[in-house]
Each structure stands twice: as structure tokens, then as C-alpha cells.
Amino acid sequence: MANKRTRNRKKFNYNVNLRKKWRKMKKQPTVLCEQMKHNWDPKKTTKQNMHDMGLSYDPNEAVPIPKTKEVMKPKNLKDEEEMDVDNIRSRQTKKKKLDPTKLHVVQELEDLSKLPTNPSRTFRLSAPVVQYCVYMLDKYGDDYKAMARDKKNYYQDTPKQIRQKINIFKGIPAHYNEYLKSKESGKVENMETEALTT
Template structure:
């Protein structure tokens, strides 16, 4: 069976490629990217994963770190079990500090949805059936869906909602 023409052709060395840079890039891609900045800065590439984690005071296998005792064993007073030396305790301290920080509120609504809700409240007040018939109700939300969206807005932005309601009441007072 005949071979493909490309397979028979002699490979030529490409002088335009920097082999050192190519190998560095390949090594960088091959090594996994450590997302945790504390562990990444303390990582030593010349050591194994288990050695690195042991130096930081972290466990490779959680089952071996905190084993479930099957039978109660009596410890002999004269013998000490292996104690691991933590050479980089600052990693654990930083991780514990980061874990103790309160979680950031990431709940937000789009500006379009806020404008939609404010328009509905501005024109219809608490009448959800009228809101459902409004021409700005492009997605044809039901009265219950609109009520749910307004409640979400109240929960996410209580100060803004209160200021908006106060401005509505102020305008109704001025008109009378």
C-alpha cells in the first residue's frame, strides 16, 4: 500500500522557532495552575506534592490525616508517634484568616430590571394585575411573577426601595 507523500518528505529544522521558549511554555502549560494565592507563593517546584503540603501543614489525603479509629488502641507512654514539622505555618494562618472573613454580597439585579420594577410601582402602585397588563411588560410576566421580582428588589436594595417609595409619597403630597 502506498504511503502518503507528506510522510516520505524529510523534516527540515525550523530556525525561526526559539526552542528554549517553546519548552518553557510547554512546561508551564503541563504544570497545573494553583488558584489559591497563599499555596502558590509557598509552593516549591523542586519538591513533591506531599512534601509541599506537609511543609504547609496541609493534608494530601484527608482520610489519612484524620483517620476513623476502628479499634481503640492503648498508647504506650515511652513511645512517641511521628510528629510532622510545619515549616510554613503562615500558609495555614492566611487560609484561616481568609475563611473567617464575611462573605461578600454578590446579589445584584440588572439596571433594566430595576428600571422596569420602578416603572411598574410608579404607574400602578400595588396593583399587580394592572402591572401584568402594562405595555412595558414585554416578557408577559404574570402578576405573581411581577410581585416576586418586586420582593427581590426590596430584599436586595432596601435603602433604594425606601427612598423610591418616599419620593413617590412626596410627589403625591405635592399634587394634592
């Protein structure tokens, strides 16, 4: 019987191109954020680039979680203030890093996050789901329990599931506005047939 060490020994894989594998590991990450992409220096590491832009590479270093020993130890307020000052000084002396040079990136990202987002849905529902929602709304209004007992509830959706589908339908302006217009003009049946054809 073979020795356990020789059995589990790592064998060389001839099917892997090590040069290609090394290049792939060495390759810089693809940056999707436009503000970061313009200021990215390919000669620096990811950590150095993030530091230059004033961003945190490791959130645990940026905002450390205090240990329970540190939290429980001080008894007086003066001691606590002294410890906080000492901790800050000791952290600063441990790692002397240069100040970030590209702080405008952080400002651009903050401005971008403050812009209002468009809450309207961009996707569309499938034609059978639209037809189902139109049929249920016309026949029952807001009575979801009756909708659940309807014979066209083929998938045996519960009242909550039907309510969720109808809320999604109402949240998509392309579908719901068309439904309201057709309801005003009395052409709901036409909308159902159009939903089937599209």
C-alpha cells in the same frame, strides 16, 4: 473482514506535539490563594506542598469514613477504646511523615475565613428589569398575584418568580435606595425613564 483488535488499535497521532503535551502535564497548578502562593515551592509536588503547609491533599485520607465492619464489630466500650487506640497507632506506624513546616499558612487561612464578608450584591440588574420592578412595586405593592395578572407581565412570570425578581431588586442597594429616594420625592416616573436610557 478485519480483525477486531486491528480495527480498534490505537494509531499514532502526528498532529499532537508530544513534547508540548508532556510539558503541559508536568506543569505545576496555578495557585490563586495568596497565602499559599507565597509559600509554594515549585520544586516539590502538589501533595508535598500541601503537607508542608498543614493542609490536606486528600480529604478521604485526612478524615476517613469508618467502614461498617469496624463500626459494628466492637461490643464492649473497652474493646472499642482499645480498637481506636490500635487503629491510630497502626495508621501512624504505616506512614511516618514529617511534621508540617509552614503552619502559619493554616493560621492565615483561618483568620481570613473569620473575617466578615460583604453580603451586599455587587452586580446590577438590566434597565428593563429595574423598570419592571419599579412599575410593579408602585402599582401593586406586595400583591404578587395581581402582578402576575398585569398586562405588562410580558414573560408571564408566576407570582413566585415576580417575588424573586423584586427581592433581588431590593437586595441591590444601588437600585433599591435610588427607588426609595425617588419615591419619597415623588419622582418614580423619572426613575423609570432613566432606567430605559441607561
